[in-house]
Amino acid sequence: MLIRSSDSGRIHPVPSEITPREVFTGRRDLLRQVAAGAAGLTLASWAARDARAQMPRPGVLAALPATPSGLAGAQVIDKPTSYKDATTYNNFYEFGTDKSDPARLAHTLKTRPWSVEIDGLVKKPGRYGLEDLLKWSAMEERIYRLRCVEGWSMVIPWVGYSLSELIRRVEPQPSARYVEFYTQADRTTMPGLRSSIIDWPYVEGLRMDEAQHPLTLLAFGMYGEVLPNQNGAPLRLVVPWKYGFKSAKSLVRIRFVDKQPVSSWEKSAPQEYGFYSNVNPLVDHPRWSQANERRIGEDGLLAKRRKTLMFNGYEPQVGSLYAGMDLKKFF
Structure with a gap:
Protein backbone atom coordinates (compact mmCIF):
# COMPACT_ATOMS: atom_id res chain seq x y z
CA MET A 1 0.00 0.00 0.00
CA MET A 55 29.27 21.71 6.33
CA PRO A 56 25.92 20.09 7.17
CA ARG A 57 25.89 18.58 10.65
CA PRO A 58 23.50 16.72 12.95
CA GLY A 59 20.59 19.00 13.78
CA VAL A 60 20.06 20.12 10.17
CA LEU A 61 17.90 17.16 9.13
CA ALA A 62 14.99 15.48 10.90
CA ALA A 63 15.93 13.30 13.85
CA LEU A 64 15.56 9.55 13.50
CA PRO A 65 15.84 8.09 17.01
CA ALA A 66 17.21 4.58 17.41
CA THR A 67 18.32 2.14 20.08
CA PRO A 68 21.96 0.99 20.01
CA SER A 69 22.07 -2.48 18.51
CA GLY A 70 23.20 -5.43 20.60
CA LEU A 71 23.92 -7.50 17.48
CA ALA A 72 27.42 -8.96 17.31
CA GLY A 73 29.50 -6.85 14.93
CA ALA A 74 27.09 -3.92 14.95
CA GLN A 75 29.10 -1.66 17.27
CA VAL A 76 32.70 -1.50 16.00
CA ILE A 77 35.17 0.10 18.37
CA ASP A 78 36.77 2.28 15.68
CA LYS A 79 36.30 6.03 16.02
CA PRO A 80 33.36 7.14 13.83
CA THR A 81 34.13 9.29 10.83
CA SER A 82 33.06 12.90 11.26
CA TYR A 83 29.63 13.78 9.86
CA LYS A 84 31.31 16.42 7.74
CA ASP A 85 33.55 13.89 5.99
CA ALA A 86 30.85 11.24 5.69
CA THR A 87 28.50 13.64 3.91
CA THR A 88 30.94 15.39 1.58
CA TYR A 89 33.16 12.58 0.27
CA ASN A 90 30.83 10.18 -1.51
CA ASN A 91 30.38 7.79 -4.39
CA PHE A 92 26.95 8.34 -5.91
CA TYR A 93 27.47 8.31 -9.65
CA GLU A 94 23.90 9.35 -10.38
CA PHE A 95 25.13 12.81 -9.35
CA GLY A 96 28.62 12.65 -10.87
CA THR A 97 31.89 10.77 -10.57
CA ASP A 98 33.83 13.30 -8.48
CA LYS A 99 33.66 12.62 -4.73
CA SER A 100 32.36 16.16 -4.20
CA ASP A 101 29.57 15.95 -6.79
CA PRO A 102 26.89 14.25 -4.65
CA ALA A 103 26.99 16.82 -1.84
CA ARG A 104 26.99 19.64 -4.39
CA LEU A 105 24.26 18.32 -6.67
CA ALA A 106 22.02 15.90 -4.77
CA HIS A 107 19.72 18.62 -3.45
CA THR A 108 17.73 18.02 -6.66
CA LEU A 109 16.68 14.55 -5.49
CA LYS A 110 12.99 14.50 -4.52
CA THR A 111 12.45 12.07 -1.66
CA ARG A 112 8.79 12.75 -0.82
CA PRO A 113 6.59 11.00 -1.68
CA TRP A 114 8.61 7.79 -2.07
CA SER A 115 7.65 4.18 -2.52
CA VAL A 116 9.40 0.87 -3.12
CA GLU A 117 8.02 -1.80 -5.43
CA ILE A 118 8.49 -5.33 -4.10
CA ASP A 119 7.86 -8.04 -6.67
CA GLY A 120 9.06 -11.27 -8.23
CA LEU A 121 8.93 -14.57 -6.37
CA VAL A 122 7.18 -13.25 -3.30
CA LYS A 123 3.78 -13.94 -1.72
CA LYS A 124 3.04 -10.32 -0.81
CA PRO A 125 4.11 -8.15 -3.75
CA GLY A 126 3.13 -4.51 -3.82
CA ARG A 127 4.21 -0.91 -3.84
CA TYR A 128 4.96 0.10 -0.28
CA GLY A 129 5.22 3.69 0.91
CA LEU A 130 8.22 4.94 2.81
CA GLU A 131 5.99 5.59 5.83
CA ASP A 132 4.95 1.93 5.83
CA LEU A 133 8.52 0.69 5.63
CA LEU A 134 9.63 2.93 8.48
CA LYS A 135 7.13 1.15 10.76
CA TRP A 136 8.04 -2.43 9.91
CA SER A 137 10.63 -2.79 12.65
CA ALA A 138 12.20 -0.84 15.50
CA MET A 139 15.09 1.41 14.47
CA GLU A 140 18.59 0.48 15.60
CA GLU A 141 21.84 2.39 15.50
CA ARG A 142 24.65 0.28 14.08
CA ILE A 143 28.20 1.50 13.75
CA TYR A 144 29.62 -0.15 10.64
CA ARG A 145 32.82 0.15 8.68
CA LEU A 146 32.33 1.04 5.03
CA ARG A 147 35.17 0.04 2.69
CA CYS A 148 35.29 1.44 -0.83
CA VAL A 149 36.86 -0.45 -3.71
CA GLU A 150 39.11 2.55 -4.46
CA GLY A 151 40.94 2.01 -1.16
CA TRP A 152 39.30 4.40 1.31
CA SER A 153 37.11 3.62 4.30
CA MET A 154 34.82 5.24 6.86
CA VAL A 155 33.09 4.30 10.10
CA ILE A 156 29.46 5.41 10.14
CA PRO A 157 26.66 5.12 12.72
CA TRP A 158 23.74 4.02 10.54
CA VAL A 159 20.07 3.96 11.57
CA GLY A 160 17.73 1.26 10.28
CA TYR A 161 16.81 -2.38 10.74
CA SER A 162 17.86 -5.74 9.33
CA LEU A 163 16.71 -6.31 5.76
CA SER A 164 15.56 -9.73 6.96
CA GLU A 165 12.61 -7.97 8.65
CA LEU A 166 11.34 -6.74 5.29
CA ILE A 167 11.99 -10.15 3.72
CA ARG A 168 10.03 -11.88 6.46
CA ARG A 169 7.01 -9.61 5.97
CA VAL A 170 6.73 -10.03 2.20
CA GLU A 171 7.21 -13.83 2.38
CA PRO A 172 9.47 -14.95 -0.50
CA GLN A 173 8.49 -18.11 -2.32
CA PRO A 174 10.70 -21.20 -1.79
CA SER A 175 12.14 -20.81 -5.30
CA ALA A 176 13.54 -17.31 -4.53
CA ARG A 177 17.32 -17.67 -4.23
CA TYR A 178 18.48 -14.08 -4.83
CA VAL A 179 17.33 -10.54 -4.12
CA GLU A 180 17.77 -7.84 -6.76
CA PHE A 181 17.84 -4.13 -5.93
CA TYR A 182 17.04 -1.25 -8.27
CA THR A 183 17.84 2.37 -7.50
CA GLN A 184 16.23 5.63 -8.58
CA ALA A 185 17.09 6.72 -12.13
CA ASP A 186 15.46 10.09 -12.78
CA ARG A 187 17.18 12.14 -15.46
CA THR A 188 15.37 15.29 -14.36
CA THR A 189 16.96 15.21 -10.88
CA MET A 190 20.12 13.12 -11.35
CA PRO A 191 22.61 14.82 -13.70
CA GLY A 192 25.03 11.89 -13.56
CA LEU A 193 22.65 9.79 -15.63
CA ARG A 194 23.86 11.70 -18.68
CA SER A 195 27.01 9.61 -18.41
CA SER A 196 27.17 6.18 -20.03
CA ILE A 197 29.56 4.83 -17.40
CA ILE A 198 26.98 2.16 -16.53
CA ASP A 199 23.64 1.05 -17.91
CA TRP A 200 21.08 2.87 -15.75
CA PRO A 201 19.26 2.19 -13.49
CA TYR A 202 21.84 0.95 -11.03
CA VAL A 203 21.19 -2.70 -10.15
CA GLU A 204 22.70 -4.79 -7.37
CA GLY A 205 22.02 -8.25 -5.96
CA LEU A 206 22.59 -10.52 -3.00
CA ARG A 207 22.24 -14.21 -2.44
CA MET A 208 19.22 -14.90 -0.23
CA ASP A 209 21.28 -15.96 2.77
CA GLU A 210 23.38 -12.79 2.45
CA ALA A 211 20.24 -10.66 2.28
CA GLN A 212 18.80 -12.40 5.34
CA HIS A 213 21.97 -12.12 7.40
CA PRO A 214 21.25 -9.95 10.49
CA LEU A 215 24.08 -7.52 9.64
CA THR A 216 22.56 -6.64 6.24
CA LEU A 217 20.91 -3.32 7.00
CA LEU A 218 18.05 -1.42 5.41
CA ALA A 219 19.18 2.06 6.39
CA PHE A 220 16.93 5.12 6.68
CA GLY A 221 19.36 7.38 8.52
CA MET A 222 22.82 8.05 9.90
CA TYR A 223 24.21 9.97 12.88
CA GLY A 224 20.74 9.96 14.47
CA GLU A 225 19.06 11.74 11.56
CA VAL A 226 17.42 10.82 8.27
CA LEU A 227 19.81 10.15 5.41
CA PRO A 228 21.18 13.16 3.56
CA ASN A 229 20.41 13.00 -0.16
CA GLN A 230 24.06 12.47 -1.06
CA ASN A 231 24.21 9.38 1.17
CA GLY A 232 21.31 7.57 -0.47
CA ALA A 233 18.09 9.11 0.87
CA PRO A 234 15.49 8.13 1.72
CA LEU A 235 16.55 4.48 2.14
CA ARG A 236 19.51 2.39 1.10
CA LEU A 237 21.22 -0.92 1.63
CA VAL A 238 24.29 -1.32 3.85
CA VAL A 239 26.19 -4.62 3.57
CA PRO A 240 29.24 -3.99 5.79
CA TRP A 241 31.43 -6.93 4.73
CA LYS A 242 31.23 -6.05 1.03
CA TYR A 243 32.70 -3.16 -0.94
CA GLY A 244 30.58 -0.03 -0.75
CA PHE A 245 29.14 -0.23 -4.25
CA LYS A 246 27.12 -3.30 -3.17
CA SER A 247 25.16 -1.07 -0.77
CA ALA A 248 22.69 0.38 -3.28
CA LYS A 249 21.32 3.86 -2.58
CA SER A 250 17.86 5.44 -3.06
CA LEU A 251 16.07 2.14 -3.52
CA VAL A 252 12.89 2.03 -5.60
CA ARG A 253 12.50 -1.70 -6.28
CA ILE A 254 13.33 -4.97 -4.52
CA ARG A 255 12.81 -8.08 -6.63
CA PHE A 256 13.04 -11.74 -5.57
CA VAL A 257 14.41 -14.02 -8.29
CA ASP A 258 15.60 -17.59 -8.81
CA LYS A 259 18.68 -16.79 -10.91
CA GLN A 260 21.78 -14.82 -9.97
CA PRO A 261 21.31 -11.17 -11.02
CA VAL A 262 23.89 -9.34 -13.12
CA SER A 263 24.85 -6.27 -11.12
CA SER A 264 25.61 -2.96 -12.81
CA TRP A 265 29.39 -2.92 -12.27
CA GLU A 266 29.63 -6.61 -13.08
CA LYS A 267 27.89 -5.89 -16.38
CA SER A 268 30.04 -2.84 -17.16
CA ALA A 269 33.43 -4.32 -16.22
CA PRO A 270 33.22 -8.07 -15.47
CA GLN A 271 37.01 -8.38 -15.36
CA GLU A 272 37.10 -5.93 -12.43
CA TYR A 273 33.88 -6.49 -10.48
CA GLY A 274 32.41 -9.85 -9.53
CA PHE A 275 28.97 -10.61 -8.19
CA TYR A 276 30.05 -11.22 -4.59
CA SER A 277 32.38 -8.24 -4.11
CA ASN A 278 33.37 -9.28 -0.60
CA VAL A 279 36.20 -7.28 0.95
CA ASN A 280 39.15 -9.59 0.38
CA PRO A 281 42.70 -8.18 0.71
CA LEU A 282 44.05 -11.23 -1.13
CA VAL A 283 42.23 -10.36 -4.36
CA ASP A 284 43.54 -7.18 -5.96
CA HIS A 285 41.53 -4.98 -8.23
CA PRO A 286 43.18 -5.17 -11.70
CA ARG A 287 44.32 -1.56 -11.32
CA TRP A 288 45.32 -1.37 -7.65
CA SER A 289 46.02 -3.39 -4.53
CA GLN A 290 43.29 -4.10 -1.98
CA ALA A 291 45.77 -5.06 0.76
CA ASN A 292 45.48 -1.74 2.60
CA GLU A 293 43.23 1.29 2.87
CA ARG A 294 43.08 4.93 3.94
CA ARG A 295 40.56 5.93 6.60
CA ILE A 296 38.92 9.20 5.63
CA GLY A 297 39.42 11.90 8.25
CA GLU A 298 42.68 10.56 9.64
CA ASP A 299 45.39 13.22 9.11
CA GLY A 300 44.03 14.37 5.76
CA LEU A 301 45.48 13.08 2.52
CA LEU A 302 48.73 12.14 4.24
CA ALA A 303 47.06 9.54 6.48
CA LYS A 304 48.98 6.35 7.11
CA ARG A 305 47.38 3.44 5.31
CA ARG A 306 46.03 0.58 7.38
CA LYS A 307 45.83 -3.12 6.63
CA THR A 308 42.57 -4.23 5.02
CA LEU A 309 40.72 -6.84 7.07
CA MET A 310 39.13 -9.93 5.55
CA PHE A 311 35.42 -9.34 5.03
CA ASN A 312 36.11 -5.79 6.26
CA GLY A 313 36.56 -7.17 9.79
CA TYR A 314 33.28 -9.07 9.85
CA GLU A 315 34.77 -12.52 9.21
CA PRO A 316 33.59 -13.95 12.58
CA GLN A 317 30.01 -13.06 11.70
CA VAL A 318 29.83 -13.83 7.96
CA GLY A 319 32.73 -16.15 7.09
CA SER A 320 30.52 -19.23 7.31
CA LEU A 321 28.40 -17.93 4.41
CA TYR A 322 31.30 -18.69 2.07
CA ALA A 323 32.64 -21.93 3.53
CA GLY A 324 34.17 -24.08 0.79
CA MET A 325 34.01 -21.35 -1.86
CA ASP A 326 37.03 -20.29 -3.89
CA LEU A 327 37.02 -16.60 -2.96
CA LYS A 328 39.47 -15.73 -5.72
CA LYS A 329 37.20 -17.25 -8.34
CA PHE A 330 34.00 -15.90 -6.77
CA PHE A 331 35.30 -12.39 -6.16
Whole structure:
Protein backbone atom coordinates (compact mmCIF):
# COMPACT_ATOMS: atom_id res chain seq x y z
CA MET A 1 0.00 0.00 0.00
CA LEU A 2 1.36 3.40 -0.99
CA ILE A 3 0.91 6.14 1.59
CA ARG A 4 1.52 9.57 0.12
CA SER A 5 2.70 12.50 2.18
CA SER A 6 2.81 16.23 1.64
CA ASP A 7 6.05 17.88 0.54
CA SER A 8 5.42 20.39 3.30
CA GLY A 9 7.02 17.99 5.77
CA ARG A 10 10.45 18.34 4.15
CA ILE A 11 13.15 16.38 5.90
CA HIS A 12 16.00 16.70 3.37
CA PRO A 13 18.15 19.73 2.64
CA VAL A 14 17.41 22.60 0.32
CA PRO A 15 20.22 23.97 -1.88
CA SER A 16 21.27 26.46 0.76
CA GLU A 17 22.03 23.60 3.14
CA ILE A 18 24.41 21.88 0.71
CA THR A 19 28.15 22.35 1.06
CA PRO A 20 29.41 25.36 -0.94
CA ARG A 21 31.19 24.63 -4.23
CA GLU A 22 34.31 26.49 -3.15
CA VAL A 23 34.91 23.94 -0.40
CA PHE A 24 35.34 21.23 -3.00
CA THR A 25 37.43 23.22 -5.44
CA GLY A 26 39.76 23.57 -2.48
CA ARG A 27 39.93 19.79 -2.25
CA ARG A 28 40.98 19.56 -5.90
CA ASP A 29 43.60 22.25 -5.32
CA LEU A 30 44.84 20.11 -2.48
CA LEU A 31 45.31 17.13 -4.76
CA ARG A 32 47.34 19.20 -7.19
CA GLN A 33 49.56 20.42 -4.37
CA VAL A 34 50.25 16.90 -3.17
CA ALA A 35 51.16 15.86 -6.71
CA ALA A 36 53.65 18.72 -6.79
CA GLY A 37 55.18 17.62 -3.49
CA ALA A 38 54.17 20.75 -1.58
CA ALA A 39 53.57 18.92 1.71
CA GLY A 40 53.74 21.97 3.97
CA LEU A 41 51.39 23.97 1.80
CA THR A 42 49.06 20.96 1.62
CA LEU A 43 48.68 20.69 5.37
CA ALA A 44 48.05 24.42 5.70
CA SER A 45 45.45 24.33 2.94
CA TRP A 46 43.71 21.38 4.56
CA ALA A 47 43.47 23.22 7.87
CA ALA A 48 42.16 26.34 6.15
CA ARG A 49 39.56 24.31 4.28
CA ASP A 50 38.29 22.84 7.55
CA ALA A 51 38.16 26.26 9.18
CA ARG A 52 36.07 27.91 6.46
CA ALA A 53 33.83 25.01 5.42
CA GLN A 54 30.18 25.38 6.33
CA MET A 55 29.27 21.71 6.33
CA PRO A 56 25.92 20.09 7.17
CA ARG A 57 25.89 18.58 10.65
CA PRO A 58 23.50 16.72 12.95
CA GLY A 59 20.59 19.00 13.78
CA VAL A 60 20.06 20.12 10.17
CA LEU A 61 17.90 17.16 9.13
CA ALA A 62 14.99 15.48 10.90
CA ALA A 63 15.93 13.30 13.85
CA LEU A 64 15.56 9.55 13.50
CA PRO A 65 15.84 8.09 17.01
CA ALA A 66 17.21 4.58 17.41
CA THR A 67 18.32 2.14 20.08
CA PRO A 68 21.96 0.99 20.01
CA SER A 69 22.07 -2.48 18.51
CA GLY A 70 23.20 -5.43 20.60
CA LEU A 71 23.92 -7.50 17.48
CA ALA A 72 27.42 -8.96 17.31
CA GLY A 73 29.50 -6.85 14.93
CA ALA A 74 27.09 -3.92 14.95
CA GLN A 75 29.10 -1.66 17.27
CA VAL A 76 32.70 -1.50 16.00
CA ILE A 77 35.17 0.10 18.37
CA ASP A 78 36.77 2.28 15.68
CA LYS A 79 36.30 6.03 16.02
CA PRO A 80 33.36 7.14 13.83
CA THR A 81 34.13 9.29 10.83
CA SER A 82 33.06 12.90 11.26
CA TYR A 83 29.63 13.78 9.86
CA LYS A 84 31.31 16.42 7.74
CA ASP A 85 33.55 13.89 5.99
CA ALA A 86 30.85 11.24 5.69
CA THR A 87 28.50 13.64 3.91
CA THR A 88 30.94 15.39 1.58
CA TYR A 89 33.16 12.58 0.27
CA ASN A 90 30.83 10.18 -1.51
CA ASN A 91 30.38 7.79 -4.39
CA PHE A 92 26.95 8.34 -5.91
CA TYR A 93 27.47 8.31 -9.65
CA GLU A 94 23.90 9.35 -10.38
CA PHE A 95 25.13 12.81 -9.35
CA GLY A 96 28.62 12.65 -10.87
CA THR A 97 31.89 10.77 -10.57
CA ASP A 98 33.83 13.30 -8.48
CA LYS A 99 33.66 12.62 -4.73
CA SER A 100 32.36 16.16 -4.20
CA ASP A 101 29.57 15.95 -6.79
CA PRO A 102 26.89 14.25 -4.65
CA ALA A 103 26.99 16.82 -1.84
CA ARG A 104 26.99 19.64 -4.39
CA LEU A 105 24.26 18.32 -6.67
CA ALA A 106 22.02 15.90 -4.77
CA HIS A 107 19.72 18.62 -3.45
CA THR A 108 17.73 18.02 -6.66
CA LEU A 109 16.68 14.55 -5.49
CA LYS A 110 12.99 14.50 -4.52
CA THR A 111 12.45 12.07 -1.66
CA ARG A 112 8.79 12.75 -0.82
CA PRO A 113 6.59 11.00 -1.68
CA TRP A 114 8.61 7.79 -2.07
CA SER A 115 7.65 4.18 -2.52
CA VAL A 116 9.40 0.87 -3.12
CA GLU A 117 8.02 -1.80 -5.43
CA ILE A 118 8.49 -5.33 -4.10
CA ASP A 119 7.86 -8.04 -6.67
CA GLY A 120 9.06 -11.27 -8.23
CA LEU A 121 8.93 -14.57 -6.37
CA VAL A 122 7.18 -13.25 -3.30
CA LYS A 123 3.78 -13.94 -1.72
CA LYS A 124 3.04 -10.32 -0.81
CA PRO A 125 4.11 -8.15 -3.75
CA GLY A 126 3.13 -4.51 -3.82
CA ARG A 127 4.21 -0.91 -3.84
CA TYR A 128 4.96 0.10 -0.28
CA GLY A 129 5.22 3.69 0.91
CA LEU A 130 8.22 4.94 2.81
CA GLU A 131 5.99 5.59 5.83
CA ASP A 132 4.95 1.93 5.83
CA LEU A 133 8.52 0.69 5.63
CA LEU A 134 9.63 2.93 8.48
CA LYS A 135 7.13 1.15 10.76
CA TRP A 136 8.04 -2.43 9.91
CA SER A 137 10.63 -2.79 12.65
CA ALA A 138 12.20 -0.84 15.50
CA MET A 139 15.09 1.41 14.47
CA GLU A 140 18.59 0.48 15.60
CA GLU A 141 21.84 2.39 15.50
CA ARG A 142 24.65 0.28 14.08
CA ILE A 143 28.20 1.50 13.75
CA TYR A 144 29.62 -0.15 10.64
CA ARG A 145 32.82 0.15 8.68
CA LEU A 146 32.33 1.04 5.03
CA ARG A 147 35.17 0.04 2.69
CA CYS A 148 35.29 1.44 -0.83
CA VAL A 149 36.86 -0.45 -3.71
CA GLU A 150 39.11 2.55 -4.46
CA GLY A 151 40.94 2.01 -1.16
CA TRP A 152 39.30 4.40 1.31
CA SER A 153 37.11 3.62 4.30
CA MET A 154 34.82 5.24 6.86
CA VAL A 155 33.09 4.30 10.10
CA ILE A 156 29.46 5.41 10.14
CA PRO A 157 26.66 5.12 12.72
CA TRP A 158 23.74 4.02 10.54
CA VAL A 159 20.07 3.96 11.57
CA GLY A 160 17.73 1.26 10.28
CA TYR A 161 16.81 -2.38 10.74
CA SER A 162 17.86 -5.74 9.33
CA LEU A 163 16.71 -6.31 5.76
CA SER A 164 15.56 -9.73 6.96
CA GLU A 165 12.61 -7.97 8.65
CA LEU A 166 11.34 -6.74 5.29
CA ILE A 167 11.99 -10.15 3.72
CA ARG A 168 10.03 -11.88 6.46
CA ARG A 169 7.01 -9.61 5.97
CA VAL A 170 6.73 -10.03 2.20
CA GLU A 171 7.21 -13.83 2.38
CA PRO A 172 9.47 -14.95 -0.50
CA GLN A 173 8.49 -18.11 -2.32
CA PRO A 174 10.70 -21.20 -1.79
CA SER A 175 12.14 -20.81 -5.30
CA ALA A 176 13.54 -17.31 -4.53
CA ARG A 177 17.32 -17.67 -4.23
CA TYR A 178 18.48 -14.08 -4.83
CA VAL A 179 17.33 -10.54 -4.12
CA GLU A 180 17.77 -7.84 -6.76
CA PHE A 181 17.84 -4.13 -5.93
CA TYR A 182 17.04 -1.25 -8.27
CA THR A 183 17.84 2.37 -7.50
CA GLN A 184 16.23 5.63 -8.58
CA ALA A 185 17.09 6.72 -12.13
CA ASP A 186 15.46 10.09 -12.78
CA ARG A 187 17.18 12.14 -15.46
CA THR A 188 15.37 15.29 -14.36
CA THR A 189 16.96 15.21 -10.88
CA MET A 190 20.12 13.12 -11.35
CA PRO A 191 22.61 14.82 -13.70
CA GLY A 192 25.03 11.89 -13.56
CA LEU A 193 22.65 9.79 -15.63
CA ARG A 194 23.86 11.70 -18.68
CA SER A 195 27.01 9.61 -18.41
CA SER A 196 27.17 6.18 -20.03
CA ILE A 197 29.56 4.83 -17.40
CA ILE A 198 26.98 2.16 -16.53
CA ASP A 199 23.64 1.05 -17.91
CA TRP A 200 21.08 2.87 -15.75
CA PRO A 201 19.26 2.19 -13.49
CA TYR A 202 21.84 0.95 -11.03
CA VAL A 203 21.19 -2.70 -10.15
CA GLU A 204 22.70 -4.79 -7.37
CA GLY A 205 22.02 -8.25 -5.96
CA LEU A 206 22.59 -10.52 -3.00
CA ARG A 207 22.24 -14.21 -2.44
CA MET A 208 19.22 -14.90 -0.23
CA ASP A 209 21.28 -15.96 2.77
CA GLU A 210 23.38 -12.79 2.45
CA ALA A 211 20.24 -10.66 2.28
CA GLN A 212 18.80 -12.40 5.34
CA HIS A 213 21.97 -12.12 7.40
CA PRO A 214 21.25 -9.95 10.49
CA LEU A 215 24.08 -7.52 9.64
CA THR A 216 22.56 -6.64 6.24
CA LEU A 217 20.91 -3.32 7.00
CA LEU A 218 18.05 -1.42 5.41
CA ALA A 219 19.18 2.06 6.39
CA PHE A 220 16.93 5.12 6.68
CA GLY A 221 19.36 7.38 8.52
CA MET A 222 22.82 8.05 9.90
CA TYR A 223 24.21 9.97 12.88
CA GLY A 224 20.74 9.96 14.47
CA GLU A 225 19.06 11.74 11.56
CA VAL A 226 17.42 10.82 8.27
CA LEU A 227 19.81 10.15 5.41
CA PRO A 228 21.18 13.16 3.56
CA ASN A 229 20.41 13.00 -0.16
CA GLN A 230 24.06 12.47 -1.06
CA ASN A 231 24.21 9.38 1.17
CA GLY A 232 21.31 7.57 -0.47
CA ALA A 233 18.09 9.11 0.87
CA PRO A 234 15.49 8.13 1.72
CA LEU A 235 16.55 4.48 2.14
CA ARG A 236 19.51 2.39 1.10
CA LEU A 237 21.22 -0.92 1.63
CA VAL A 238 24.29 -1.32 3.85
CA VAL A 239 26.19 -4.62 3.57
CA PRO A 240 29.24 -3.99 5.79
CA TRP A 241 31.43 -6.93 4.73
CA LYS A 242 31.23 -6.05 1.03
CA TYR A 243 32.70 -3.16 -0.94
CA GLY A 244 30.58 -0.03 -0.75
CA PHE A 245 29.14 -0.23 -4.25
CA LYS A 246 27.12 -3.30 -3.17
CA SER A 247 25.16 -1.07 -0.77
CA ALA A 248 22.69 0.38 -3.28
CA LYS A 249 21.32 3.86 -2.58
CA SER A 250 17.86 5.44 -3.06
CA LEU A 251 16.07 2.14 -3.52
CA VAL A 252 12.89 2.03 -5.60
CA ARG A 253 12.50 -1.70 -6.28
CA ILE A 254 13.33 -4.97 -4.52
CA ARG A 255 12.81 -8.08 -6.63
CA PHE A 256 13.04 -11.74 -5.57
CA VAL A 257 14.41 -14.02 -8.29
CA ASP A 258 15.60 -17.59 -8.81
CA LYS A 259 18.68 -16.79 -10.91
CA GLN A 260 21.78 -14.82 -9.97
CA PRO A 261 21.31 -11.17 -11.02
CA VAL A 262 23.89 -9.34 -13.12
CA SER A 263 24.85 -6.27 -11.12
CA SER A 264 25.61 -2.96 -12.81
CA TRP A 265 29.39 -2.92 -12.27
CA GLU A 266 29.63 -6.61 -13.08
CA LYS A 267 27.89 -5.89 -16.38
CA SER A 268 30.04 -2.84 -17.16
CA ALA A 269 33.43 -4.32 -16.22
CA PRO A 270 33.22 -8.07 -15.47
CA GLN A 271 37.01 -8.38 -15.36
CA GLU A 272 37.10 -5.93 -12.43
CA TYR A 273 33.88 -6.49 -10.48
CA GLY A 274 32.41 -9.85 -9.53
CA PHE A 275 28.97 -10.61 -8.19
CA TYR A 276 30.05 -11.22 -4.59
CA SER A 277 32.38 -8.24 -4.11
CA ASN A 278 33.37 -9.28 -0.60
CA VAL A 279 36.20 -7.28 0.95
CA ASN A 280 39.15 -9.59 0.38
CA PRO A 281 42.70 -8.18 0.71
CA LEU A 282 44.05 -11.23 -1.13
CA VAL A 283 42.23 -10.36 -4.36
CA ASP A 284 43.54 -7.18 -5.96
CA HIS A 285 41.53 -4.98 -8.23
CA PRO A 286 43.18 -5.17 -11.70
CA ARG A 287 44.32 -1.56 -11.32
CA TRP A 288 45.32 -1.37 -7.65
CA SER A 289 46.02 -3.39 -4.53
CA GLN A 290 43.29 -4.10 -1.98
CA ALA A 291 45.77 -5.06 0.76
CA ASN A 292 45.48 -1.74 2.60
CA GLU A 293 43.23 1.29 2.87
CA ARG A 294 43.08 4.93 3.94
CA ARG A 295 40.56 5.93 6.60
CA ILE A 296 38.92 9.20 5.63
CA GLY A 297 39.42 11.90 8.25
CA GLU A 298 42.68 10.56 9.64
CA ASP A 299 45.39 13.22 9.11
CA GLY A 300 44.03 14.37 5.76
CA LEU A 301 45.48 13.08 2.52
CA LEU A 302 48.73 12.14 4.24
CA ALA A 303 47.06 9.54 6.48
CA LYS A 304 48.98 6.35 7.11
CA ARG A 305 47.38 3.44 5.31
CA ARG A 306 46.03 0.58 7.38
CA LYS A 307 45.83 -3.12 6.63
CA THR A 308 42.57 -4.23 5.02
CA LEU A 309 40.72 -6.84 7.07
CA MET A 310 39.13 -9.93 5.55
CA PHE A 311 35.42 -9.34 5.03
CA ASN A 312 36.11 -5.79 6.26
CA GLY A 313 36.56 -7.17 9.79
CA TYR A 314 33.28 -9.07 9.85
CA GLU A 315 34.77 -12.52 9.21
CA PRO A 316 33.59 -13.95 12.58
CA GLN A 317 30.01 -13.06 11.70
CA VAL A 318 29.83 -13.83 7.96
CA GLY A 319 32.73 -16.15 7.09
CA SER A 320 30.52 -19.23 7.31
CA LEU A 321 28.40 -17.93 4.41
CA TYR A 322 31.30 -18.69 2.07
CA ALA A 323 32.64 -21.93 3.53
CA GLY A 324 34.17 -24.08 0.79
CA MET A 325 34.01 -21.35 -1.86
CA ASP A 326 37.03 -20.29 -3.89
CA LEU A 327 37.02 -16.60 -2.96
CA LYS A 328 39.47 -15.73 -5.72
CA LYS A 329 37.20 -17.25 -8.34
CA PHE A 330 34.00 -15.90 -6.77
CA PHE A 331 35.30 -12.39 -6.16
